Amino acid sequence: MTLSEISDAAGNGEEDVVRSLLRERSPQNFIEVAFYAAARSGRLEVMRMLRDKGISVQGISNALCEAAAESQVEAVQELLRMGTLEYVRSDALELAVAKGHVDVVRALMPYCDPWASTCRALECAARLGDTAVMNAFVEAFGERAIEYWERGIAAGYGVSER
Numbered sequence: 001m002t003l004s005e006i007s008d009a010a011g012n013g014e015e016d017v018v019r020s021l022l023r024e025r026s027p028q029n030f031i032e033v034a035f036y037a038a039a040r041s042g043r044l045e046v047m048r049m050l051r052d053k054g055i056s057v058q059g060i061s062n063a064l065c066e067a068a069a070e071s072q073v074e075a076v077q078e079l080l081r082m083g084t085l086e087y088v089r090s091d092a093l094e095l096a097v098a099k100g101h102v103d104v105v106r107a108l109m110p111y112c113d114p115w116a117s118t119c120r121a122l123e124c125a126a127r128l129g130d131t132a133v134m135n136a137f138v139e140a141f142g143e144r145a146i147e148y149w150e151r152g153i154a155a156g157y158g159v160s161e162r
Helices: 003-011 015-024 028-041 044-051 057-069 073-082 086-099 102-111 121-128 131-141 143-154
Strands: none
Touching: 003 015, 003 028, 015 028, 015 044, 028 044, 028 057, 028 073, 044 073, 057 073, 057 086, 057 102, 073 102, 086 102, 086 121, 102 131, 121 131, 121 143, 131 143
């Protein structure tokens, strides 16, 4: 078994194939690579099965970034329920903002503090000028987000429609 084989099977949602491959050999890196592939592809059943094989909180958190980058809203929600690290949730939010994945941004917002010094999601939204993403921040955080947005416009950041 190779990392590529288990990654492909997990990404395709082939739970039985993943189980079979893990019976052959199941070092932690194989489990985590398969978990990341399942998260990227939104394969919730494979994610759950692999979690039960022993994924660390760091591994779950890393998968959150993978799912956020690929706009896998249901996978993001499932990973948040599994438990993730705070600083990685901010990274996932920033990835979703940068890619314009508004539904993922909305899913992550209740779990992130966009005002924390380590979170650059609002800055990224203002810099990119993505009105759809910024509107999601305004819906969630009201006047404070509007002020941030206006400061970004005053600083010369562009505004785009997505």
